[in-house]
Amino acid sequence: MPKHETPLLDELEKGPWPSFVTDLKRQAETKPECWDILGQLELSFKDRITHWKHGGIVGVFGYGGGIVGRYSDSPKEFPGVAHFHTVRLNQPSSKFYGTKKLREICDLWEKYGSGMTNMHGSTGDLVLLGTTTPNLEPLFYDLTHDLNMDLGGSGSNLRTPACCLGKARCEWSCIDTQALCHHLTMHYQDEIHRPAFPYKFKFKMSGCPNDCVAAIARSDFAVIGTWRDDIRMDQDAVKGYINGDFPANGGSHAGRDWGKFNIKKEVLDLCPTNCMWMEGDELKIDNSECTRCMHCINVMPRALRPGADQGATICVGAKAPILDGAQFATMTIPFLKIDPETEFEAVIEVIEKIWDWWMEVGKNRERVGETIMRVGLPTFLKVMEVDIIPQHVREPRSNPYVFWQDEEVPGGFERDVIEFRKKHAQ
Numbered sequence: 001m002p003k004h005e006t007p008l009l010d011e012l013e014k015g016p017w018p019s020f021v022t023d024l025k026r027q028a029e030t031k032p033e034c035w036d037i038l039g040q041l042e043l044s045f046k047d048r049i050t051h052w053k054h055g056g057i058v059g060v061f062g063y064g065g066g067i068v069g070r071y072s073d074s075p076k077e078f079p080g081v082a083h084f085h086t087v088r089l090n091q092p093s094s095k096f097y098g099t100k101k102l103r104e105i106c107d108l109w110e111k112y113g114s115g116m117t118n119m120h121g122s123t124g125d126l127v128l129l130g131t132t133t134p135n136l137e138p139l140f141y142d143l144t145h146d147l148n149m150d151l152g153g154s155g156s157n158l159r160t161p162a163c164c165l166g167k168a169r170c171e172w173s174c175i176d177t178q179a180l181c182h183h184l185t186m187h188y189q190d191e192i193h194r195p196a197f198p199y200k201f202k203f204k205m206s207g208c209p210n211d212c213v214a215a216i217a218r219s220d221f222a223v224i225g226t227w228r229d230d231i232r233m234d235q236d237a238v239k240g241y242i243n244g245d246f247p248a249n250g251g252s253h254a255g256r257d258w259g260k261f262n263i264k265k266e267v268l269d270l271c272p273t274n275c276m277w278m279e280g281d282e283l284k285i286d287n288s289e290c291t292r293c294m295h296c297i298n299v300m301p302r303a304l305r306p307g308a309d310q311g312a313t314i315c316v317g318a319k320a321p322i323l324d325g326a327q328f329a330t331m332t333i334p335f336l337k338i339d340p341e342t343e344f345e346a347v348i349e350v351i352e353k354i355w356d357w358w359m360e361v362g363k364n365r366e367r368v369g370e371t372i373m374r375v376g377l378p379t380f381l382k383v384m385e386v387d388i389i390p391q392h393v394r395e396p397r398s399n400p401y402v403f404w405q406d407e408e409v410p411g412g413f414e415r416d417v418i419e420f421r422k423k424h425a426q
């Protein structure tokens with residue numbers, strides 16, 4: 001496959017950021033189909049339109065998803081990308097790798113694919129970009145037999161779960177996000193590989209409300225670590241911050257002179273619930289008013305830690321705008337113990353309550369967040385068998401269009417107009 005002229009893409013080799021064009025050119029030296037991906041992309045830059053055909057349905061036997069088929073609309077001009085299917089590999093939780101495994105993956109992909117990857121897809125998968133249909137089964141065979149790895153999810157199913165790095169490298173993690181992510185991935189292999197849902201469904205888990213995997217925004221089922229006792233405090237370390245022994249926020253703002261650390265200005269006055277104060281040089285927190293926003297802990301990581309009675313909040317229904325508007329996940333279960341000892345039984349119970357309902361009630365291509373909007377939060381919470389509490393809403397409704405059940409109204413809904421006419425003129 002010959003090189004193509006790429007004057008527009010060549011511009012993107014300038015500047016300090018690692019250039020994907022430079023990388024692709026280097027890859028093309030051993031994988032000539034990469035010249036065609038550059039050529040087709042250049043054409044798209046020129047025409048300002050994509051040159052991939054609509055859709056593409058390919059895969060491996062036994063599975064209903066995992067591979068995104070794609071064909072060039074200019075295969076004569078760019079034969080190297082006539083087929084350019086994307087393979088999703090299920091990544092290890094939090095994406096820790098050894099070089100041996102990465103080398104195995106690269107060798108596999110050099111053999112069967114373009115050599116191009118995406119490390120990683122937004123959902124979490126390790127994405128292998130560009131191969132042909134006949135290569136899919138042999139690739140899958142080697143992947144499973146030699147690398148002991150599996151495909152990720154695609155389609156109307158459970159997609160590949162992902163988590164923050166949790167207890168592996170973070171002092172704030174209130175749950176073992178990796179253990180939970182791995183366990184649920186293994187437990188729900190069937191739901192990942194064989195679409196059985198009205199639409200896609202995603203799990204994400206973060207160890208604390210900083211939510212480094214953005215579970216609240218990017219997953220239908222978000223598990224977000226928290227605690228319900230008191231913030232653990234080290235008063236000596238608080239003094240250390242006040243004296244300037246430790247940099248605020250772990251030194252995150254060191255690039256600019258923000259003046260000497262001022263605990264009142266930077267912590268107390270910024271606490272969203274105003275539940276902190278100083279008594280002399282002792283920091284005090286009224287934990288009953290703390291919403292666990294993480295701000296004070298983020299500013300003084302050496303002095304403050306999440307409490308010891310840890311668990312997670314379950315939020316449901318986040319989605320992107322299509323069809324009826326973007327949604328963040330809505331708080332469903334304020335606190336749930338996340339227990340690896342029981343193989344996360346409690347979490348699984350919650351998931352299955354949602355699925356049992358949504359798989360029946362959800363319309364075709366309706367995300368669970370939209371189903372909740374359509375049938376209403378009260379109905380959803382009833383399905384979830386949780387007590388409805390003030391924490392379920394940010395504010396009570398302002399319109400008076402309130403539904404009542406028949407049995408909640410004295411006399412019910414059956415009325416006789418003749419009876420009414422006896423007291424009121426026609």
Ligand code: HEM
Pocket residue numbers: none
């Ligand atoms: C002081 C007098 C009135 C007040 C304060 C009043 C107020 C309202 C309000 C607040 C609504 C609801 C608007 C909404 O849906 O957001 C409404 C709807 C309506 N009003 Fe009135 N109204 C008055 C007089 C009248 C009169 C005299 C008529 C007819 C002759 C009338 C006919 C209607 C109708 C047909 C609706 C629409 C009902 C629906 O959407 O189902 N209103 N009114």
Ligand code: SF4
Pocket residue numbers: 164165166170171172173174206207208209210211212213
């Ligand atoms: S979400 Fe919280 S626990 Fe997880 S890595 Fe981020 S700060 Fe740490």
Ligand code: SF4
Pocket residue numbers: 270271272273274275276285289290291292293294295296297
């Ligand atoms: S976690 Fe947030 S709400 Fe709680 S005390 Fe700290 S700043 Fe205030």
